[in-house]
Amino acid sequence: MEKELISKKKLLELTGISYGQLYRWKRKNLIPEEWFIKKSTFTGQETYFPKKRILDRIKKIKTLKGDVSLDELAQLLSPNLLEVLLERKELMERNIVSKATLDFYKDERGEIEKYAFEKILYLFVLDKMFESGKINFEEGKIILTLLEEQYPKFKGKNCELMFLRKLGISTSCLISNPNEIYFEDSIKIIENLNLSNLIEELNIKIK
């Protein structure tokens, strides 16, 4: 979870965008409301942003806005789930989910013909974690079950998936974002994924 903030003034300086653009993007919901963090300073209230995420987002908007309209862009960047159905073959061919992960899912839950966006997201998460070698298939089961049972409860709200290990025993949880959480020393945070970011990534991949 990030703590580093950037002031609005610094942000505009760094990215070269104007106040007008920033406000326009906010109006179009390209930048989520909760990123505008108000803080008191000597000139009254000032707005700050989570530094890494806003810089990422602005870079993304700048590169994409030539190709699609702002409204379409808002759809791509929104944490709401797209309404799509993709077949197993498509997922593999378009490099969205690897064959190993799809096979893992098939062994666990049986064959399904079409994958809805939610399913694709879960597989995408698993795929990332398998690929990085941070978890094994046994742990993948824990995460899959967690996502299937708990993620729908967040319904469009931002959340993070955390994967922990303590003395060889692993567990996983979903945390709404932004939030702070601290653990005792012997717990290792193996992976911490922001699901909204993944949804964005996936949206762009699927489009």
Next chain:
Amino acid sequence: MEKSIGDLKINGSGSSAGGKYDSVIIKGHGDISGDLDCIYLKINGHGNVDGNVMADSVKVNGNNLINGNLEAGKVKINGMVEINGNFSVEKAETYGSINVDGDCNAEFFKIEGTFAIEGLLNAGELELSLYGSSKAREIGGEKITVKKKGKYDFLGLKGIISGGRGKGLTADIIEGDDIYLENTHAKVVRGNNIELGPGCEIEQVEYKDSFKQDEKAAVDTHKKI
């Protein structure tokens, strides 16, 4: 598209539970005690809505109180509107007064009269012609123009009538690309091109390209960024 569900018309005095309609027309006095979703909403007289309003086009001649959010394509108001929530609109014109308890989002927003916006007023193009004291916590947009109207104001009549309240616009922060202000009190004004007309009292100005100041405008500090 869902099929049309019919119209709601209130002539005289009446009430409705709200719901989904093609057009909603109130002539006289109407109370709506729920969310309203329609293509066209017209109020001549007085309309109260206890819920959120979604409409393509809204026209108010008279008085309208919305206890919720207003989301619309086009809004024209002659009279008074109070919104106890957020206001999002493509294009809005207000002649009279408008009060919004939450934030205000518009691509084009013209106000002639007075307004009070408790949150952020965010507009692509903002044209304010003030006839009395108005306020917004924060104003942001591409083009912001604030002009003083009220021709008799120089006699001080307005000030006496309105109970000696501060006249002009009061805001904490105003930020935009092109800003022209008259009769405005603000802590901070930031933008690319800033011009301050008569009657402005600004604590701090930060500009990128150009800054002009009328001799009747007071500025504590200004700097080029």
